[in-house]
Amino acid sequence: MFDVFFTHVNEKVSLTIAEQEQLKTFFLPKKLRKKQYLLQEDDVCRYMAFVEKGLLRSYNVDDRGNEHMLQFAWEGWWIADTYSFLSEEPAAYNIDAIEDAELLLLSLPQFEEMTLQIPKMERYFRILFQNNIIAKERRLISSITYSAEEKYLRLSASNPELVQRIPQHLIASYLGITPETLSRIRKNLLHRQ
Amino acid sequence: MAYKHTLALIGAASPTGTLLASRLADRYRLLLMDSDLSLLAALQETIRLQHPRADMEVLNCCKDASWEADIVVVSVADDRLETIADRIREVITCKTVIQFTTAVTCTDTLQQRLPHANVTTVVLSGNDTNPTAVVHGTHPEALQTTTSLLVILGCVPQYAD
Numbered sequence: 433m434f435d436v437f438f439t440h441v442n443e444k445v446s447l448t449i450a451e452q453e454q455l456k457t458f459f460l461p462k463k464l465r466k467k468q469y470l471l472q473e474d475d476v477c478r479y480m481a482f483v484e485k486g487l488l489r490s491y492n493v494d495d496r497g498n499e500h501m502l503q504f505a506w507e508g509w510w511i512a513d514t515y516s517f518l519s520e521e522p523a524a525y526n527i528d529a530i531e532d533a534e535l536l537l538l539s540l541p542q543f544e545e546m547t548l549q550i551p552k553m554e555r556y557f558r559i560l561f562q563n564n565i566i567a568k569e570r571r572l573i574s575s576i577t578y579s580a581e582e583k584y585l586r587l588s589a590s591n592p593e594l595v596q597r598i599p600q601h602l603i604a605s606y607l608g609i610t611p612e613t614l615s616r617i618r619k620n621l622l623h624r625q
Numbered sequence: 626m627a628y629k630h631t632l633a634l635i636g637a638a639s640p641t642g643t644l645l646a647s648r649l650a651d652r653y654r655l656l657l658m659d660s661d662l663s664l665l666a667a668l669q670e671t672i673r674l675q676h677p678r679a680d681m682e683v684l685n686c687c688k689d690a691s692w693e694a695d696i697v698v699v700s701v702a703d704d705r706l707e708t709i710a711d712r713i714r715e716v717i718t719c720k721t722v723i724q725f726t727t728a729v730t731c732t733d734t735l736q737q738r739l740p741h742a743n744v745t746t747v748v749l750s751g752n753d754t755n756p757t758a759v760v761h762g763t764h765p766e767a768l769q770t771t772t773s774l775l776v777i778l779g780c781v782p783q784y785a786d
Contacts, residue, residue, distance in 0.1 A: 433715065457741045460719035463693040472628050534692075542719060 433461055436484045437536055440508050444559050445552040455553070458546040460537040464488075464529045470511075471527040477516035479537035483509050486533025487597060490525045491605070501606035504530075504598060510560065530598065580609045581617050629654050629680070633694035635687045635709060636701035638664035641725045641749065645698060647672055648777055650679040656690040657683050692716035696770055697742075699735065700725040710738035717742045721767040723774065725749060732761040732785070743767035747775065747782075761785040 437459075438452055447455065460479070464470060464486070471477050473492065481488070483505050490502045490511055502525060505511035516523035517540060538546070547554040574583055584607060588595045595603060604614040631654040636642045638659035646655060650672050659665045665683055672679055684690045691697045691713040697720060701709055706724070713722075718741040724731075725747050736744040745762030758780040760771055768784075775782045 457718055461692055461716045462695075463689075465693075469628055475628050537719075539719070 433484065433534070434459075434536070436507050437482050440482075441553075441556055445556045447550075447552060451550055451552065455546065455550060458538060458542045460539070462535045462537050464533040464535060466529050466532050469526060469528045470535070471513060471516075471523055471525065473524065473526050474522045476520050477513040477523045479539055480510055480512040480514075480517055480543070481505070481527070482536040482538070483507055483511065484534040484536060486529060486535075487531040488527055488529050488533060488535075489602065490527045492525050499605055500608075501602055504594060504602075504606070506594065506597070514564075530602070575608060580607060580613055581620070583607045583609075584614065584617050585621075630695040631656060631693060632696045632698060633658065633684075633687075633690035635659075635690065635697065635699045635713075638668055639700045642698075642700040643668055643671075644778065645700065645725070645774070646681075647675055648779075649774070650676040650681060652777065653680075653696075655679065655681040656694055657681060658685070658687050658690045688712050688716055691720075694720070696720070697722045698725065698774075699723070703728050703731045703734070706731065706734050707738055710735055714739055719743070721745070721764075721770045723747060723767070723771050736762070745771045747771060748785075756780050757783070759783045759785050 434456060438447065441447060470481055470488065485507060488505045488511050490513065491499045492502070493499055503511060511527055513523040513525045515521065547557065574586065578586065587603070587607065600614055601611040604611040607614065632649060633656040634642055634646055635658045637646050637657035638661045642659065646657060646668060649655065657665055657669065662685070669681065669683055672681060687709055697713065697717055699706070699709060699722065703726060717739060720742055722735065722739060722742045722744045724735045724744065727749055729748055732746040732748065735746065743764035743766060745760055745767045748759045748761065749756060751757040756779070758775050760768065760782050762768055762771070772782050
């Protein structure tokens with residue numbers, strides 16, 4: 433139940449067996465079925481979720497009912513509406529499962545207590561938040577700099593498994609293009625090969 | 626639209642479990658679990674008639690039900706408590722677990738067996754028209770959830786400590 437999580441943590445900080453056992457007590461294990469929500473817009477985001485198994489997405493819906501994909505999270509990734517989680521204000525995003533999922537949920541009080549009791553986890557989360565800032569900056573640069581084809585190629589190169597696993601219309605939404613445009617890009621790339 | 630909580634009901638076919646299932650079916654997603662599968666099937670049919678749009682599923686494993694749930698309600702004979710606790714221990718860390726019993730002597734058993742869960746115990750007495758529910762437990766969120774369930778059941782909770 434904690435295999436992927438401990439592998440992920442131990443890549444950044446080295447935990448003893450005793451610390452791993454202690455760490456387990458701060459997390460709420462949760463199974464989520466495909467299409468079930470973890471968070472709905474306007475609710476307060478009570479948990480950060482680590483994905484042990486499965487695939488989730490965060491997105492918002494505009495006034496016309498169009499979904500705008502913000503993030504995908506699969507094995508070894510965290511997902512939350514971070515602003516809502518830290519501020520306890522209503523969430524701006526929805527989070528649901530694209531595939532059946534097994535999650536480890538961490539509440540804000542448990543997060544605070546955990547980092548007090550196991551200081552290595554404070555370092556782990558500092559690294560995590562640093563990486564998150566970098567990823568968001570790169571995504572911003574990508575969205576204002578690259579063409580649709582370049583964005584798709586970069587996504588395919590950095591996450592080849594993900595491109596196979598996620599439905600194409602969700603990838604199109606993530607890239608900020610229509611499914612028809614993505615289909616045209618893929619067809620063009622195929623012809624050029 | 627608010628998040629709909631998932632509630633696992635272990636011992637769903639017991640008299641208390643049946644009452645809980647029929648009263649909570651339109652407010653929670655229910656995962657019903659009981660060792661008596663024929664009683665469970667009958668309960669599911671009754672609830673379907675009462676609440677045609679109920680979001681409900683029958684599971685045959687208390688660990689799976691508890692793993693998927695946000696809230697776990699245990700309504701089993703007191704001599705089965707320890708077995709159930711051992712099966713679900715791994716998946717109920719930080720979750721609210723509410724035990725319904727009629728025995729005042731069993732109020733600590735589940736919390737002792739599940740030290741990382743937020744356990745409350747509701748001791749029921751009285752009769753159907755005048756039920757009494759005394760709540761044992763200390764965790765604020767678990768007490769709040771327990772109170773909400775008891776209000777839906779039509780009980781006025783009293784608090785032991």
